[in-house]
Amino acid sequence: MKQDIHAYLTGQGVSEELIREAAAFRERYPVEPEFAGRVEVPAMPFLGKDTLEMAMAGLLQGENLLLCGGKATGKNVLCQTLSWVFGRPAFDISCHIHTDSASLIGTDTFRDNQVQFRKGPVTLCAQAGGFGVLDEINMAKNDAVSVLHAALDHRRRIDVPGYQRIPLHPAARFLATMNLGYAGTRELNEALVSRFLVVDMPPLQKETLEDLLRRYFPDMKNPALEQFSGLFLDLQRKAGNGEISTKALDLRGMIGGIRAIRSGLWPSLAIRMGVLNKSFDSFEKEILEDAANTRIPAGWSREDVFGG
Secondary structure, three states: OHHHHHHHHHHOOOOHHHHHHHHHHHHHOOOOHHHHHHOOOOOOOOOOHHHHHHHHHHHHOOOOEEEEEOOOOOHHHHHHHHHHHOOOOEEEEEOOOOOOHHHHHEEEEEEOOEEEEEEOHHHHHHHHOOEEEEEOHHHOOHHHHHHHHHHHOOOOEEEOOOOOEEEOOOOOEEEEEEEOOOOOOOOOOHHHHOOOEEEEOOOOOHHHHHHHHHHHOOOEOHHHHHHHHHHHHHHHHHHHOOOOOOOOOOHHHHHHHHHHHOOOOOHHHHHHHHOHHHOOOHHHHHHHHHHHHHHOOOOOOHHHHEOO
């Protein structure tokens, strides 16, 4: 794994000093066997030198990260990549309107005829020295995540009412993600934001997107690669200009649709299933169809997309 990590970081152009410090971090904090299964090699590591270096430098100095940006900017991919690079078990903590302190740090439960404390994901992460990913942190109520204040600042501890104080493992870090403008989201309070270093995730660029699609589909023909990536960038630009919503700006959907082409599905139908049908507004759908028809010819078949 170490050799793969070094090759990946070198390929991204990360500085040698950061690469050495990350390797030293992995050596300094070995993972307990019971959590080894949580250290996963990402199927597709994050692409982007500057963002990667900022995140690594912050984590090496003991800081927590808040990754904010639009849809399809790779926030969760970056979290998974950082967990792998630093050799830390990842704990995915989904935040939503019903998130409360008990769902984060734990609650009482009845076991073996006695009341015991059942640890929540934040507590487990703190003790295991993991990377806790607070997904969509701005979906949770501010009073719910306020229980994390002591864990996120210099105190690095969790006080569980009625139980002992839990210190954070020196390798433990928290990475929060935040999509801007989603329904149900709220502005984070100043006290919480001050406990993070904020990384503003840039939108996908042409070279990065083409590299990403090429890694997923190494046998894709160049004309098809240019048109699929061009379609996504067209939608990204339209969403940025307010012409359409971000519903169809779905890179996972596009990749899933391209995969369906391998089974013989016509590309025009695959892109409809993976991208266009994500919008349920008839006016917006017309705009999406016009963009797709400009890029993906109706007569294209599987052979026009994949070689061999």
